[in-house]
Each structure stands twice: as structure tokens, then as C-alpha cells.
Amino acid sequence: MRRYSICGAFFKVTLPVLELSEVGFHWPGRTRFALSLSNFTVDKGEAVLLLGESGSGKSTLLSLICGTILPNKGTVRVAGTDITTLSGGARDRFRAEQIGVIFQQFNLLPFGTVADNILLPLRFAPDRRKSAGDAKAAAAALCEQLGLPKDVFAAKANALSVGQQQRVAVARALIGHPPLIIADEPTSALDANSQAAFLDLLFQQTSAHNTSLLMVSHDPRLGERFDRVIRMEDIAQIERAAA
Numbered sequence: 001m002r003r004y005s006i007c008g009a010f011f012k013v014t015l016p017v018l019e020l021s022e023v024g025f026h027w028p029g030r031t032r033f034a035l036s037l038s039n040f041t042v043d044k045g046e047a048v049l050l051l052g053e054s055g056s057g058k059s060t061l062l063s064l065i066c067g068t069i070l071p072n073k074g075t076v077r078v079a080g081t082d083i084t085t086l087s088g089g090a091r092d093r094f095r096a097e098q099i100g101v102i103f104q105q106f107n108l109l110p111f112g113t114v115a116d117n118i119l120l121p122l123r124f125a126p127d128r129r130k131s132a133g134d135a136k137a138a139a140a141a142l143c144e145q146l147g148l149p150k151d152v153f154a155a156k157a158n159a160l161s162v163g164q165q166q167r168v169a170v171a172r173a174l175i176g177h178p179p180l181i182i183a184d185e186p187t188s189a190l191d192a193n194s195q196a197a198f199l200d201l202l203f204q205q206t207s208a209h210n211t212s213l214l215m216v217s218h219d220p221r222l223g224e225r226f227d228r229v230i231r232m233e234d235i236a237q238i239e240r241a242a243a
């Protein structure tokens, strides 16, 4: 938070948790897809749904936000830090500290236990570990809040149902309260009832900690649950050269 003084009166300004400015990106060696985006922000505690057709660059944008790829130009600020200025290793550590990621296929360690999977990001993120407090107890509490039975805590991830794996993926993203949660189509494989239940769980947790959420989906019906709905074409220009 910054404080500004105008005519002696102080105003507090909360910086966005995410801010991309004047970003340009194309995949190395590929000239057929280029993304440019002048400005996009997500505020603290805001839940934003990002819609877009297949191939419109949604996952590419999430990768730029997570710093797994770098833009050719522009800035990507997460919690006030321009991640394009960080080295590869520093970016990995920064991501582990600041961003909880829920992948489409959950990306759990299949032979790791539920506890191993939930605690994984804390291994690379000492500040997030501190903020989790007693990490094992925090993981167990998240399991309980997310409706995972106690006896699954020591089970291997590959022995869980899809719904249980999804809850583990949510717990892994939430542990230690990172300021930003990124979710890439986490509900695409679910029926309508399970989608609603998943969003209930996610919103309960993000609201409790004023966490920002950016979720990608193909499904505009989810929009009513979010503070803001945007389409890729509203925020980015995509150039697709002919083959």
C-alpha cells in the first residue's frame, strides 16, 4: 500500500496484485501467433474470470503472469515486483512465494501423499512457509475445510478420486496464503453441480484471505460468480499469420 498526500490530506492507494503493461510476446521460432496487451490489472481480493476461444492465448497469458515464459517487451508486475527483471531461479522462487497455481490436469505428484502434494510449494518458498505457521497442521486444516476426509491425508495422490485430487490441487495453491491464485480451466472436466461446488470451495477460501483470483475458462455461465468477467479480445490483440 502507498500513501499519497494532496493538500496535506493523506490517501492510501492499494496497488493491484497483478499489472501487465505494454506486453508483447511471440513463441520463439514461431511467427504465426503474437500477443500484445497494453494494460491489464487484477486488484487485491478481486476474482476475475478470463474467457476466450481455444487458441486465443489464455494459457500463454497465464504463463507470462507466472513467469514461466518472458515477454519480448513490457512489464509483468506481481505483488509490486516486475518479474521480467528477475533471473530464472529468482523467478521460480518468486512464483512459489507469491502465486498459487491450479492446473487443468491438477499436476499432482502421483506417488506423493496428499500431505506431500499440499506442502510442496512451501519447500521453495520460505516466507510462504512462515505464513503457513505449522505447515502440517495448516495442510490438515485446509483438507478439512475443503471436505477431504482425514484418512486421505496419508494416501497417495494417484489413489484419490478426481474430485479429491481437485481439492488437493486447491489446497496446494492456497497454503501459506499467496496473494494471487491462478487457475487454468480447473472446472472443464466437471459437470454443472461439481463446477458449482468447486467454485464454492475456492471462493470460501479466497474471500477469507482477501486473495486475488484469475481463472481461465471457456464457460461464460461461470461469470456471475466473479467480480469481473473479461474476454481475451477485450484485453489483448492476437495476430495469427496465415500458414
Ligand SMILES: Nc1ncnc2c1ncn2[C@@H]1O[C@H](COP(=O)(O)OP(=O)(O)OP(=O)(O)O)[C@@H](O)[C@H]1O
Binding pocket: 027, 030, 033, 052, 053, 054, 055, 056, 057, 058, 059, 060, 061
Ligand atoms: N509451448 C508452446 N510453443 C509454441 N507455441 C505454443 C506453445 N503453447 C501454445 N502455443 C501456441 O500459442 C497459441 C495460443 O495457445 P494457448 O494454449 O495460449 O491458447 P488457449 O486460449 O489457452 O487455448 P485452449 O483454450 O485450447 O487451451 C496457439 O497458436 C498455440 O499453438
